[in-house]
Structures are given as structure tokens and as C-alpha cells.
Amino acid sequence: MKTLIRNFTHTFRRFFTASVLNIMGLAIAFASFFVIMTQVDYDLNFNKGYKDYEHIYRVEVYPNDDNGWQTWMPRPLCELIGNGSPHIQAISIVNSFSGSAKFEVGGHQFEEITLSGFGNFMKTFQPRMIAGSADALERQGQVLIPRSMAMRFFGSIDAVGKTIFEGKQADNRLLTVGGVYEDFPENSQIRSCLFLPLRSENNKDNWQNWNYNCYLRTDGTLDPDELNRSVFQRMKEIVPERVSAMSDNEASSFLRFTPIADVHFSKVGNKSASSRTTVYLLLCVSFLIVIVAAINFMNFTLAETPMRVKSINTQKVLGATAGSLRMGLVLEAVLVSIIALGISMLFLLALRDSGLQDLVTASLDLTAHPLLLASTLGISVLIGMLAGLYPSYYATSFPPALALKGSFGLSPKGRKLRTLLVCFQFFVAFMLVIAIGIMYAQSRYIRTADYGYDKDAIVVGNMSWDAILQKEAVADELSRISGVEGVAFSQRVLSSSDTYMGWGRGSDDKHIQFDVLPVDYRYLKVMGIHVTEGRDFKPGDGDVYIFNEAARKKYPWMAVDQLATDGDYPIVGFCENIRYSTFRNDDNSQPMAFFIFGKDYADWGRWENIVNVRISAGTDKIAVIHSLQKTMEKFTPGHDFDFRFMDEVIDNSYRNELRFTRQILLFSLLAIVISMIGVFGLTMFESEYRRKEIGIRKIFGSTTGEILRMFNKRYLYILMGCFVVAAPFGWWIGLHWLEGFAEKAPISAWIFLISFLLVTAITLLTVTVQSWRTARENPANSIKTE
Structure with a gap:
């Protein structure tokens, strides 16, 4: 060992620059390998943290050619599927529009991810309960929370029976903790969130409301084709109008059951989903970088060899065997590789809290990946051995007398x-x-x-509940800010999603399928969207459309001041095709409509989730955003309204x-x-x-x-x-x-x-x-x- 260390330090001092570059190249490669492999591990093991994940499936449905495969379906269809086979052990019917919500606990405000469903919908995923019971979801007003949330709310996992308030305590929407479960892994479809039950009567027997996702747990012997036929036959009996246009051949592909482990890579319902090929490309890149570094290592070792031949052969003259010399050179190369690995880990520790974490969705905490650490160590030893074997053989392969003549x-x-x-x-x-x-x-x-609207002039922010209730006052206050040219409200942010609310109207040859974006009457003017025929929205409008040109092209009977289709609402105008969704869709051919809710949607609830603010050219947008936040706090003090540029929305x-x-x-x-x-x-x-x-x-x-x-x-x-x-x-x-x-x-x-x-x-x-x-x-x- 002393000889090994002496030879290493002597070589390091003699070839200082080369040795430093060699070690740094290896260290960079090992750090890159570790970072990439955390992402690969995250993706390839997605949804594999559930108990017996091989028996869990997500149900997908193909209602018609306009919609294609989708994950949302009506509640009665989910229940038909759940009752369609004795091999189904549990079914989860969850609200596809669940998201974050605010809660107050002990005078403190929290914003948490929620998921709602019918009955004990967690039977499918079987979380490990720490306290209480998952059956608590059978009772209205009781919720399940994960360990991490219990610690945030109460500082202890002893939370069963304690109360939290949805929104503010003053709203008196009280919920009781019925159970605490162990957090699911981060790479899970159903994340660690607050689970709460939907009312049992919600949309029961309602085939019009396609707002639910369905998951199944089976005994491992489910025949998907048999279940498909069974559900289709029951639909023919219950809702024949839904299947009248479908042949038995088409019925065989009406439903699809995707293993939960494959959902992460499915584009159905999520066109931005990860790709297996992309993951495998990352895997290849990680090994390519390590191989490139290993080649460098061998080149450096070869480069040093002719300058070390005299020393090596002097040792041979003094009695050292070729085998011992080769072993020493190989161990020296392995030592260099291990030192490089240690430096790479120091790099990761130093950069963990920097932008490096943003590169991957997995945690870069070294302790969270013990198997990966061990694998990287093994690779570093292997590289050291491979990089040292050939040069050591070459340096000791010829007689001492010819040592300096080798060519x-x-x-x-x-x-x-x-x-x-x-x-x-x-x-x-x-x-x-x-x-x-x-x-x-x-x-x-x-x-x-070109997005078809003035995205560079728009700043968007989220509305609070208090602000929504005073939206006209909000518009008035924000309009007074210097540099603000207009204010409008919408349900969603334009160009922020692959999918929006989809409506189907009419029947037979007058059936129309289109995306709907609820807005207020100021929206098109604020966004800079041009009306090509008819008029813009005006104050007092309700239950009226403005369609894009793609809708008129696909449905040529549409006309201004006429109903969109039989029994539907009137069209007041048409607008240019705009980039309202992402580039994953062809918006030039996709029908869509801006819609103003009227009296027919009085019980729909609040839709004004987003405030859209038009900023005049040459205005300091950062200063305006500060002014917008400050002004909005008049309506909800201390609330972050998350004002942001459209470029940020698009990047996200x-x-x-x-x-x-x-x-x-x-x-x-x-x-x-x-x-x-x-x-x-x-x-x-x-x-x-x-x-x-x-x-x-x-x-x-x-x-x-x-x-x-x-x-x-x-x-x-x-x-x-x-x-x-x-x-x-x-x-x-x-x-x-x-x-x-x-x-x-x-x-x-x-x-x-x-x-x-x-x-x-x-x-x-x-x-x-x-x-x-x-x-x-x-x-x-x-x-x-x-």
C-alpha cells in the first residue's frame, strides 16, 4: 500500500496538469451519471410503490372519433365497469378536476393537494395506515391525510379526530381527520394528498357528466376483452342511445385497461407524459459520458506510460516481477477512479441546492439512492481496472534493455x-x-x-375566493394602475394546457364537438383576439358563443345570430384561429369557442379563476406586477396571487x-x-x-x-x-x-x-x-x- 501511495503521489506531482484534468473528467462523468440515473430510476419505477401494483389498472374509454382515447368518463360507466367482473377486487372513482385547496388549522393557512372520490376509493391503492382507518372515507366530512401533512398541520401523527377547516375557519366548512397514512413515493400517480369523499348522490345515473377517472384493482386473472363486452352489453340495455352508432366490432375497443406502471408513459389524458424512448436515451447518454471519460482515462494512462517506462524497468532489473508491477499500475488506476468518484459526490453535495435539482424530478439527496451509489462505486472500480489493464501490460511487456526503444x-x-x-x-x-x-x-x-393574440402584453394572476366575489371591484382597481390597459377574467390561462373543457352538442349530422373556454365580456379585447365576423361580447351577454374559424370550417352550417346546433346556444361572432392550447395539438383544425356563462349556468359555481391584465408597451412590467400584487391584497391580505408573464406560463x-x-x-x-x-x-x-x-x-x-x-x-x-x-x-x-x-x-x-x-x-x-x-x-x- 505504501508503494502504491508513493507511486501515485510521485506520478501526480510529475504530471500534475494531466492528472488533475484526468480526475476532473472522471468526476464530471460520475456526477453526470448519478444525476441522470436518478431521473431514469424515477421514471422507470413510476407507480411501482403501490402494493401489488401489477394488479392495478387505469380505465380508458374511446367514446367517438372526435374525442379519441380519454381517461374521463361518467360515474355510471365507472360503476358498470366495477360490477362487470368478479375478478375486480376494488374500484376507485375519482374526480378528474381535483387540485389544490386552502385549509386553516390552528389559525395557520395551508395550501394542499386534494383528491376526491366516492366511498372508500383508496381501496384500490391500499395506503399503509398509520392511524385510523381508510374506511373513514365512507363517512361524509371525514378525510385521510398523509404523515407529512399531519406533521405540518399538527406537529404529530396523532391526528385522528382532529379538525381542519376548508378555506377559512370563518367559512365553517369543517373536516375531521379519519386516518393518517404513510406517504406514497414521489413518483406516484396518486400522490400524497388530502383525500375526501364526494357526496354519494353526486352525478348518480348521470351519463352527461364526464368528469371522473376510474382505477381498478384485480385478482390478477381479469380478462379485459370479456369485461369490455360485458360493459358494452349493459350499456345497450341501459343507455342504448350511447351505443346505437357503434357496431360490435367497435365495441371491442370501447374500453382499454392500462397497467398503472405504464400510465406514466401514456399520452392519453396527458400529451406531455414521459416517453420510454426518452428515458432510454437518457440511460444511453449516462453510459456514453462514462465511456467517454473511461477512454480519456486510458488515453492519459497511455500518454504517461512512455515517460514511466524507465522507472518501471528499473524496478524489473531490481527484481520486481511483471505481475506485481502490473497489479500496482492497475491499483493505481483504480485509486484515481475512486478519488474521482469521491470528488463527484462532493460536487453533488455542493450543487444540490443550486439549479442542478431543477434538471430532474427525482431527489438528488445521496442518502435517498443507496443502490445507485453502490452501482456508481462499482462502475468506478471497473473503469479503473479497464483503464489500467492495457497500459500496465504495455509498460511491462518488453525487455528492460529495450525499454526506451519501444515504438x-x-x-x-x-x-x-x-x-x-x-x-x-x-x-x-x-x-x-x-x-x-x-x-x-x-x-x-x-x-x-404567432399565437394569434398579444401574449407579450399580457400578465396573468390567480384569483382568490374573496377576489372572485368582488370581480368588478377588482377590475376597477387594477385598471387604475399606471400602464394597465385592460382587465379580464377567465377560467383557464390561454396556451397553458393540452386539454380544456370539452362539450358535445346536437345529434346525428348536426353533432358538434369542441373545446370551451369560459370568459367575461372584456376578454377578447384585452387579449387582442380579432373578431372576423359578427361582434365581440358586450356587457349583459350570457349563454352565447364566439367560435373560431376552425369550427366554422368543420361545421359549415354555423352562422352568426344562429344557434350553434339544434337546442344549443346562439353564436354572436367568429374569431381568428389562435394558439389556445400547446404545440402538441393542431389548433388550426380544432373547433373551440369562448363562452359567457348566463342564467343556465347560475349554479355552476365560480369560474373566474384567472385575472388577465394587458400592459401597455414600454411599461416596466416588473413594477406593474408589484403594483398588481399590492392592489389585489386589498381583497385578500397576505395572499400570493402569482402574477406572471405569459412566457413563464408557456414555458411551464x-x-x-x-x-x-x-x-x-x-x-x-x-x-x-x-x-x-x-x-x-x-x-x-x-x-x-x-x-x-x-x-x-x-x-x-x-x-x-x-x-x-x-x-x-x-x-x-x-x-x-x-x-x-x-x-x-x-x-x-x-x-x-x-x-x-x-x-x-x-x-x-x-x-x-x-x-x-x-x-x-x-x-x-x-x-x-x-x-x-x-x-x-x-x-x-x-x-x-x-
Whole structure:
């Protein structure tokens, strides 16, 4: 061990720069591997934290061609499914519109995620109860909360029987804690939230309200086709009008049962869902980076070998065996690799609370991933062994008398080996840079495309309950702020979602299917949406539509001042097609309507969730946002109304895609950095072997510039060849990523050109810097004999 440490410290001091670069390259690779693998583990094990998750399914339904596959369905259909097979052990019917809600406990306000359903809907997911019973959900007014929430609310898990208030205590909407359960893992479909029951009479036998998701727990022997046929037959008996247009063949694909472990990768109901291919790409990238770093390690070890041959063979003369010397060199390489792993863990600890956590949805806490830590340690040892084996064999393979005459470094075999190693590094770098170029082009397209409304002039904020009850006063107060040109209210934020409320109206050849966005009469003017025919909304309007041009094109009978279809509401105008949803949808062909609720929806509840504020050009938007928040606090003191720019809203709509883009961008840059470290080592290797050749060339008149061109010329040819091979792979990665978008940016030639120029420029600069000293060296020093 003493000999090992002495040799390591001596080598580290003698080749300080190379050793530092070598260790840092490995450390970066190990840190990147750990970060990527936390995301891969998060995705591949999503929804696998439930008990017997293999027996849990999400039900999907195909009501018609306009809707396609969807997850929301009416309550009676869910109940038909639950009663359709003896192999179903439990069914969960949950509200698909559940979200966050505010609660008051002991005078403190909390905002928590909630989920509501009928009866004991948690039988399907079977949380581990710490206190109380899941059966508490059978009783109205009782709720289940997770351990973490109990600690936030009461500072203890002893919470059964204690009370919380929905909204404010003054509202007197009292709830009683009926049970405390162990938190579900973060990577779960049904998260750790507050569960509360819906009233048993809600939408019972109502086939019109498609607002529920259905989950099943089976005994493992369910026949999906048999259940599908059974449910379809029962529907023919109960609601024949729902199935009259469907043949028996179509009925066989009416329902689909997706294993809960596959839901995370299903685009049904969530077009921004993760992709297995994307996860596997990340997995490949993590190993590619480690392989690139391992190649660097081998190149560095090879580069140091000719300068250590004399010392090694002196030890052989003094009696050391080739086996002991090789073992020492391999252990030295393993030690370097383990040191690099330790430094990588320090990197992660130092950067854990920085923006690095935003790159992944999984926790970067080292203690949360013991198996991954052990695997990374194993990989580091393996890399050390592989990187040290060949150089140790080479350094001890020839007789001591010929130690300083070895020419493997200049032999065709040695040159071919090093060329193949560096080619692989360039291949990885080009592939990733091209892919990120395609992703960047699409991201830029999303931000700069014409949305059909003045998104750059709009700031949006959330409304509180108190503000909703005083919306006209809110509009009046906000309109007085300097720089505010208009205020309007809406149920949702425009361009923030893949799906909105969908309505089906009419029947037979006059049936229409469209998305609905409830707004107030000021909305189109504030957003800058142009009416193409008819009129804009006006004060006093209620139960009226303004459709987009796509609706008129699909349903040509629609006309201004006419009912949209038989028995529906009138149309007062048509507007231009706008980008109201995300680029995952083709909004140019999707019918949608802005709608003002009237007397027919008096009992609908409050829909004014969003306040939309138009800011005049040249105004300091940050200052206006502060003024908006301050003004809104007059209606709900201390409440955060979360005012934000539309660009932030749009970015949040593509958070999965943008996170993957940032991941590939960062790791592409790291791959380039690691590759350049490898080029540095390879150039050092060659310049050391060719010092005498370079000296002779200079004696015969070669200039420093010609020597540098000689080094760079070879790398230029290598780069061109690697680029040709890597370009199709980079194109494929980018093309796959674009499959999630209905509207795509074109893949331009400049992406490939810039990728080639970027990697080439960095490589040639690295080669030039490393070769400069050797090229300028006095020939007398390089050609003298021992």
C-alpha cells in the first residue's frame, strides 16, 4: 500500500496538469451519471410503490372519433365497469378536476393537494395506515391525510379526530381527520394528498357528466376483452342511445385497461407524459459520458506510460516481477477512479441546492439512492481496472534493455487504437450537439411563433375566493394602475394546457364537438383576439358563443345570430384561429369557442379563476406586477396571487420537454468538455512520442505554424469522418423528440453546420494549445540522445 501511495503521489506531482484534468473528467462523468440515473430510476419505477401494483389498472374509454382515447368518463360507466367482473377486487372513482385547496388549522393557512372520490376509493391503492382507518372515507366530512401533512398541520401523527377547516375557519366548512397514512413515493400517480369523499348522490345515473377517472384493482386473472363486452352489453340495455352508432366490432375497443406502471408513459389524458424512448436515451447518454471519460482515462494512462517506462524497468532489473508491477499500475488506476468518484459526490453535495435539482424530478439527496451509489462505486472500480489493464501490460511487456526503444506509440496498431478511441468521443459529441440543436430550434419556434393574440402584453394572476366575489371591484382597481390597459377574467390561462373543457352538442349530422373556454365580456379585447365576423361580447351577454374559424370550417352550417346546433346556444361572432392550447395539438383544425356563462349556468359555481391584465408597451412590467400584487391584497391580505408573464406560463406548459432539453444540453457540453480533455491527453501522447521527429523537421526548415498544421490536419480529417457517421444518429434523436408536437420547427441545415463548426473549433483550439510548447521547443533539446 505504501508503494502504491508513493507511486501515485510521485506520478501526480510529475504530471500534475494531466492528472488533475484526468480526475476532473472522471468526476464530471460520475456526477453526470448519478444525476441522470436518478431521473431514469424515477421514471422507470413510476407507480411501482403501490402494493401489488401489477394488479392495478387505469380505465380508458374511446367514446367517438372526435374525442379519441380519454381517461374521463361518467360515474355510471365507472360503476358498470366495477360490477362487470368478479375478478375486480376494488374500484376507485375519482374526480378528474381535483387540485389544490386552502385549509386553516390552528389559525395557520395551508395550501394542499386534494383528491376526491366516492366511498372508500383508496381501496384500490391500499395506503399503509398509520392511524385510523381508510374506511373513514365512507363517512361524509371525514378525510385521510398523509404523515407529512399531519406533521405540518399538527406537529404529530396523532391526528385522528382532529379538525381542519376548508378555506377559512370563518367559512365553517369543517373536516375531521379519519386516518393518517404513510406517504406514497414521489413518483406516484396518486400522490400524497388530502383525500375526501364526494357526496354519494353526486352525478348518480348521470351519463352527461364526464368528469371522473376510474382505477381498478384485480385478482390478477381479469380478462379485459370479456369485461369490455360485458360493459358494452349493459350499456345497450341501459343507455342504448350511447351505443346505437357503434357496431360490435367497435365495441371491442370501447374500453382499454392500462397497467398503472405504464400510465406514466401514456399520452392519453396527458400529451406531455414521459416517453420510454426518452428515458432510454437518457440511460444511453449516462453510459456514453462514462465511456467517454473511461477512454480519456486510458488515453492519459497511455500518454504517461512512455515517460514511466524507465522507472518501471528499473524496478524489473531490481527484481520486481511483471505481475506485481502490473497489479500496482492497475491499483493505481483504480485509486484515481475512486478519488474521482469521491470528488463527484462532493460536487453533488455542493450543487444540490443550486439549479442542478431543477434538471430532474427525482431527489438528488445521496442518502435517498443507496443502490445507485453502490452501482456508481462499482462502475468506478471497473473503469479503473479497464483503464489500467492495457497500459500496465504495455509498460511491462518488453525487455528492460529495450525499454526506451519501444515504438508502439508510433506503430500502426497503436495509432489505430488511439484513433478509434478519440473517434468514439467525437461521435458522441457530434450526436448530442446535433440533437440539442434540433431541440433548441423547436423551443425557439414555440417562443417566437404567432399565437394569434398579444401574449407579450399580457400578465396573468390567480384569483382568490374573496377576489372572485368582488370581480368588478377588482377590475376597477387594477385598471387604475399606471400602464394597465385592460382587465379580464377567465377560467383557464390561454396556451397553458393540452386539454380544456370539452362539450358535445346536437345529434346525428348536426353533432358538434369542441373545446370551451369560459370568459367575461372584456376578454377578447384585452387579449387582442380579432373578431372576423359578427361582434365581440358586450356587457349583459350570457349563454352565447364566439367560435373560431376552425369550427366554422368543420361545421359549415354555423352562422352568426344562429344557434350553434339544434337546442344549443346562439353564436354572436367568429374569431381568428389562435394558439389556445400547446404545440402538441393542431389548433388550426380544432373547433373551440369562448363562452359567457348566463342564467343556465347560475349554479355552476365560480369560474373566474384567472385575472388577465394587458400592459401597455414600454411599461416596466416588473413594477406593474408589484403594483398588481399590492392592489389585489386589498381583497385578500397576505395572499400570493402569482402574477406572471405569459412566457413563464408557456414555458411551464412544456416543462417536461424543456427539462429534457436542458438535460441533453448540459450533458452534451460535459461530453464535449470530457472529449476535449481526452484530445489534450492524446495530443500530449503523440507530441511526446514525436518530439524527435518535430525537432528534425524544424532543423530542415519547418516553421511552428507548419508543425501545428501537421497536428491539426489529422484531427480535421477525423472530425469530418466522425461527423458524417454521427449526423444521422443526432438527427434521429431530435426527430424522436419532435414527435410529441403537432407543429414542428423545420430541421435546418444550419443546425448540422454549426454543430460541426463548434466541435471542430474547440478541438483544433485544444490541439493547438497543447502542441504549442512542443512545436516551439529548441530542436537541440528534442533530438539529443541519451
